Amino acid sequence: MTRFCVLLTWAFLAHLGLDEAQQNQTCCGPIVPRREWKALASECSQKLEVPVAYVVVSHTAGSSCDTPALCMQQAQNVQHYHARTLGFCDVGYNFLIGEDGLVYEGRGWNIKGDHTGHFWNPMSIGITFMGNYMERSPPPRAIRAAKSLLACGVAQGALSPNYKVKGHRDVQKTLSPGDQLYEIIRTWPNYE
Numbered sequence: 001m002t003r004f005c006v007l008l009t010w011a012f013l014a015h016l017g018l019d020e021a022q023q024n025q026t027c028c029g030p031i032v033p034r035r036e037w038k039a040l041a042s043e044c045s046q047k048l049e050v051p052v053a054y055v056v057v058s059h060t061a062g063s064s065c066d067t068p069a070l071c072m073q074q075a076q077n078v079q080h081y082h083a084r085t086l087g088f089c090d091v092g093y094n095f096l097i098g099e100d101g102l103v104y105e106g107r108g109w110n111i112k113g114d115h116t117g118h119f120w121n122p123m124s125i126g127i128t129f130m131g132n133y134m135e136r137s138p139p140p141r142a143i144r145a146a147k148s149l150l151a152c153g154v155a156q157g158a159l160s161p162n163y164k165v166k167g168h169r170d171v172q173k174t175l176s177p178g179d180q181l182y183e184i185i186r187t188w189p190n191y192e
Helices: 003-016 068-085 117-123 140-155 179-185
Strands: 052-059 095-097 103-105 124-129 159-167
Touching (some): 052 140, 068 095, 159 179
């Protein structure tokens, strides 16, 4: 991310009141912390042993969002469904990607997710794109946000440098991450 883009992003976030978005200037784009999207308190305690070797990419198959206000609401909706309806200790994903081009912190790098079942959760980071990508692709800014997040994970030691990307459908019987997003991630160099 160029210095100009970093400054422009920070100005935009400050304008929206997201002035505490976390950023590691060496590699990470803004990650909207839980407190900024008004997440419920997490009841999760099981740590993830990092670095992990896998990233599982999914989609929520629900509503998409293309502004920070809509994406914060959508992150809250996903968390409410996971925690209140499904009985999870928190939102199931480690990170959520909005069509606004921002990454929303779910369980983060260090807490085991509930995104792909008992076999994959302990050895992977789960990132989900908020929306349904069966018929359409996420916008380029969302794809860039995801790729930046993965580079950030490697730089921070949360992802193994030779991590492998899997589509949700590669590891469970599901249509996730949707046909269009699946075709995109299959072109990523770490896809296996």
